[in-house]
Each structure stands twice: as C-alpha cells, then as structure tokens.
Amino acid sequence: MRPGRRFTPYLFLLPAMVLYVGFVIWPMLQSLAISFTDWDGMSPTRRFVGLDNYAGILADPVALLALKNNLLWTAVMITVPTVLGLVLALGLNREFRGRTLFRSALYAPAVLPMAGVAGIWAWMYEPSQGLINASLQAIGLPGLAHTWLADPNTALYAVMVTGIWQAVGFPMVLYLAGLQSIPAEQYEAARIDGATPWQRFRYITMPWLNETHIIVVTLAVIASFKVFDLVFSMTYGGPGQSTQVLASWQYIQTFQYFKAGYGSALTWLIAAILMVVTIPYIRLMSRRGAA
Amino acid sequence: MNRFLRHASLAACLGVCAGLAGAQQVRLEFLTWYNASQEKDFRVALAEYEAAHPNVKITLNTVAGTGAAVYPNTLRTRIAGGQAPDLFMMWGGSLAAPFIDAKAATDLAPYFKKYNWDSILIPAAVNALKRNGTLWGAPINLRAVTFHYRKDLFEKAGVKVPATMAELEAACDRFKAMDITCLATGGTFGWHQMRVFDFFLEHTAGPELHDQLLAGKASWDRPEVVAAFAQLKKWHDKGWFPLGYGGLSPNQAQQLLLQGRAAMIPEGDWFVPTAVKAGLTDANYGFFAPPTDRKPLRVEGFAEQYMIAAQSKNADAVAHFMNWWLQPATQNRHYMVHGSSATQGATPNAAENPLGAAYKKMVAGYGTYTIMDQAFSKEQMDTGYFRLQTAVTAGQITPAAAARELQRVLQGRP
Helix, strand or coil, X not given: CCHHHHXXXXXXXXXXXXXXXXXXXXHHHHHHHHCCECCCCCCCCCCECCCHHHHHHHCCHHHHHHXXXXXXXXXXXXXXXXXXXXXXXXXXXXXCCCHHHHHHHHHHHHHCCHHHHHHHHHHHCCCCCCHHHHHHHHCCCHHHCCCCCCCCCCHHHHHHHHHHHHHCHHHHHHHHHHHHCCCHHHHHHHHHCCCXXXXXXXXXXXXXXXHHHXXXXXXXXXXXXXXXXXXXXXXXXXXXXXXXXXXXHHHHHHHHCCCHHHHHHHHHHHHHHXXXXXXXXXHHHHHHXXX | CHHHHHHHHXXXXXXXXXXXXXXXXXXXXXXXXXXXXXXXXXXHHXXXXXXXXCCEEEEEEECXXXXXXXXHHHHHHHHHCCCCCCEXXXXXXXXXXXXXXXXXXXXXXXXXXHHCHHHCEXXXXXXXXXXXXXXXXXXXXXXXXEEEEEHHHHHHHCCCCCCCHHHHHHHHHHHXXXXXXXXXXCCCCCHHHHHHHHHHHHHHHHHHHHHHHHCCCCCCCCHHHHHXXXXXXXXXXXXXXXXXXXXXXXXXXXXXXXXXXXXXXXXXXXHHHHHHHCCCCCCCEEXXXXXXXXXXXXXXXXXXXXXXXXXXXXXXXXXXXXXXXXXXXXXXXXXXXXCCCCECCCCCCCCCCHHHHHHHHHHCCCEEEECHHHCCCHHHHXXXXXXXXXXXXXXCCCHHHHHHHHHHHHCCCC
16 A cells, blocks of 8 residues: 555545544633632632642532542433333333334334423422322322422432333333344244243343443443433422532533532533443444444 | 716715724623513513614523522523623523633623712622622612512411411411421522521521521521521421422422412512412402511512623613613613512502502611622532431421531531
C-alpha cells in the first residue's frame, strides 16, 4: 500500500471526528475542568479548588441518598421490567388474534414523552381524586388508599412504578427480536427428544437470549443512572429530598444553587459509574460486530 | 445635470436619513415570569410605551408557572451564555444575591439619582432590595401574603373570620368535621408550606424574635422554633391541610379553594385576579390577615424588582422605560399587571377592580415580616427548612431535633 493511501480512511473520518471532538469531547473536557473549580455558572472568574468538589460528595448526605436511590432504582429496573418484558415477549411471540395490537399497546408507553407520563401518573396518584385511590376504594380496599407521592416512605416506589410502566415495552421488543432469531428446528428437535416446556425454555430459549440479556440489562443500568424527568416532574426530588437521584441533584446544584463546579463533579460521578458498565458493553458489541 | 443632482441629493438624503433612523432604533429584551393574564395586561402597557417611543422595540419573554423553581435557571443560562436580557424581573434577598454577586446586574444608584426614584417609591420596598447597601434593582411591588377564604363555606360552617389562633384552629376543626379542607396548601416547590410555617413562627416567636431569627441574630435552636414545628405537626396530624398536600402543586391547591373544597389558602395579592377570573366575587370570597396573637399584627411580605443586566448595551434606554413604568400615573393605569405596586400613591381602580382595591386597603394597615426564602439561600431552604418540615410531619424526627438541625444548616448562611 502506498504511504499516502494509509491515511485515506482517516481523511474520510475527519469531518465526523471534527464534529465529535467539537460537540462531545470538548464540552466533556470543559465540564471536567469546571468540576475542579468553584464556578457559580455565571461569574467571569472561577477559582481552582482541586478535588474539593469530589470530596464534598462524600460529605453531602443528599448526594449519598441520591446515590442510594439510584442503586435501588437500578436494582428494580434491571429485574422487574426485564422479567416482565421477557414474559410478555414469550406470550406475544405466539400466534394469536390481535397480537399486533397487544404488542403496540404494550410498547406505547415507551414512546410517550417522560413529562407526559409523569403528568398522567401524578394525577393518578392524586390522593383525593386520583384513579389509584378511587380504584382501591371502589374494590373495597379503602384502607390501602394512601398519599403515595407525599409520603417520603412511598414516594420513590410510586415513581418507580411509573418508571416500570414506561420502561417495560423496550425490553419486550428486544426480547421479541431475540426470540425470533432462535431457529425453530431447535425446539422441534427438543420436542422430539421429549423435553418439557420448562426444559425448552431453560436450555434453548435462555442460552439463545444471552446477548439480549446483556443488552437489556446494560441499557437498563444506563437509563437508571440517567433517570431525571420522572423524579423532577412528579416529586421535584421531595418530599424532603427523599426521591432525589444523582441527575436531579446535579441539576439542582448546578442550576438552582449556582454551584456549577460541584454539579459538574456529580456529573462525572454519574459518568464514571456508567463507564464501568458501558465499556464492557461496547467491547462486547464491537466483538459481535467484528464476528 | 439638474436631474442628476436631484437624484443624487435624494439618494444622499435617503442614505443619511436611514442611517440616522437606524442609529436611533433600540431593541430591548425583557425577561419575566408573568402568567398569561399578566402578560396580556403588560403587552397593553408595552404597546403604549412603544407608541410614545417609536424608536424603541421591547421584546417580552416570560417563564411562567414555576416561579423561583425554574425562572432563575433560565436567566442564569442566558447570562452564562452572554445573551442576558436587557431587563429582567427578580425577587429580593437571597434569590437575587447570586446574580448580584456574579456581577450580572447593574448598580442603579445613578438612575435613582437621575430620575429621583426615591421620591416616588415606597421606602420600605427600596430598603428591602438593598444588598450590602447598594441598589441593584428598582422595586416594582411590595407583596403581602394573607389568608384568602371562601365566605360561603365559612357561612355554611357557622364560623366567623378568626381573630385569634384558637379561633382559627377551632374553625379548622369545624371544617374538618364537614369534610372540607381547612387550609389549601401544595407542597411541591415548597412556598405554600413556607408561608404556613413562617406564620406559625410569627405566632410562636413574635415580631421581634422572628426578625432576629431571619437576620441571623438569634439561634434557631430555641423553644419558639420548636413550638412552630410542633404546631406544623399538629396541623398535619389533625388533617387541616389537604390530603397528600406534600405531593400537590400550588396550582392544584388553588383549585381546591376555587372549587369550594377548601376554606382558606395562603396567597398574596396576585391571587385576587385568579379568584375573580374563576368567578368568585365579594359575595363568596374574601381575605384576612391570619391571626398571630401578637402585636403588632404583621403579614408576610416581600418585594420584587426590575434589574438591568450588566451585559446590556442599552442600560440608559432600559432605565428610561423603567422610569416611565414606575411613575404613579403609569402604575395606576396598569395596576393589574402586578396587582400591587411599590410606587407611592398607586392604587387599583376601585370601580374596575373592587377586590384588588379592597386587598390593598386591607394590607396597608399591617407591617410585614420577611418571607423565609428571601432571607436564606435556596440550598439552605431545600436541605434544611423544607426537608425538616417533611421529616417532622412524617414523624421521622421530633420538633426539638428539627430546631437543632435547622440551626446547624442555617449557620452557614450567605
């Protein structure tokens, strides 16, 4: 290969690289630089404070609560919507009348705007006129009616239920795609060999869905650490900071308390956690692409 | 030749005239949090000013709906991006402080002197806005928060406007027995709860100590603050606030009163037009200063201001507009934009706006205590004041522990 030709692919990549560096890498580096300062987000000057903002996270009880809430949110979101999505996908992978309608209906919440979802559910949780308490009273369970979003003991779980409702359609679609890639002959052979439905699920379906599991769980973890809209719209982080998550706390610190330095440090904490999850994911996907 | 000269001179004149006109044309941007009704009324005022000053064009942008929860973010982003509006609205105290400290506002002392604003503005409103002795804004109103109430529900319950705290609590008991919310409050964003707790504190601490607490001259870890937390807990436990009020927005709480499902709500003069537009009249709607059992009886108050951005290249033109706006005649003509005014002698037209006039007349008789969020930073409010109120009502900590913790949080006040 002539020496000049070696650089030809890079020339084609150059426009995209310029855009990527200018609009992704450079702002990220700026944010990293801000995280080492005490900048208020407005003043013309800023002071270098080293790692103070990062050390401050450890001493900030709300940040630690937000991290705990994110971990709890992640634990719920990688299990409940994933299992529900798989169950729904298994059901909707069968031939039956109205299958397309069910698939569309179950996926619909995933395409709704988060602010709209939050609005719908906030009204459903409204204590005196909301659908949830009214339904509990209608079926003879008034004792279970509750001030769901106003009670710090239930508010986060109430928002999580909304998150599950909104999120379940996405893993369902991914699992449906995964199920359709399993060769039918495998099931036929297993059936001839006398395998039970559970054995077919355990030894054929689940192994074939391994990559889908990784995709679903990784994306669920990423979404869980990025969660913001539902919390901000439904509870504003309250009552009494009980539903704060890292993204909402970062937003509040940066834009409401005028602590752009500390807010950037929180952003990089979220980024660091997500990198731990996403780097192996990207490597796996790259290997798969190469294969 | 003559023809050529005629054309040449005409072209030269057009060029010069256009140049002059272009040089004099001023475009200003004004950022506010006006709601739809206020915006509509203010646009009438703007049209009036622009008609009298054809070289000035003012673009109005408003961030309505969430008040201090979102508006400052929008403004901050504009300033950080070098795109500050020429003129912006702002609250006083700690809400304005970050913008002043970031040198985002213009020192208005020269304009106060030039236009002699001290002679037309209410001194208390002017003084409320000073930061370290400097005026960075001109007051546009002096708000007063009272209890707005449903006369029809009071009549139905057989209760009178309460003159003491005991009468107020007895009325709440009566409303509760009739399945009517006593005091409509929405906990989201916190400001309804803030007005209620500040009222309790005025009752338990009294005017002198309350002012000392707000000024940081007295410790919050004291029996009077414990008593205010205990009273909040009592009202919560008795069910005198709406069911699940912590998750309600202020707008949802207002609907409770407007629909006749709540007897009272802690609101300011800005709520009067809302009530009138919802169909309430003097026959079924009124307002009163909530009883603190203290002398003098005071209501919660705060000032709002217009500030000129330090980035503005047209500060003189903005000040000229502000001067027009602050004049008594202008304020009288457009009183309903704010429903209140910091200009001396400005009053709503009693014939056109009898309830607004009645409100102004009522609050004129009372002194004010500073609203909590203008005394402390938003961070201290969120992480201390509001968090502790929630913890007390949820039974997670005792009122005494809340007072101790509040003192710890507020020690680091700006």
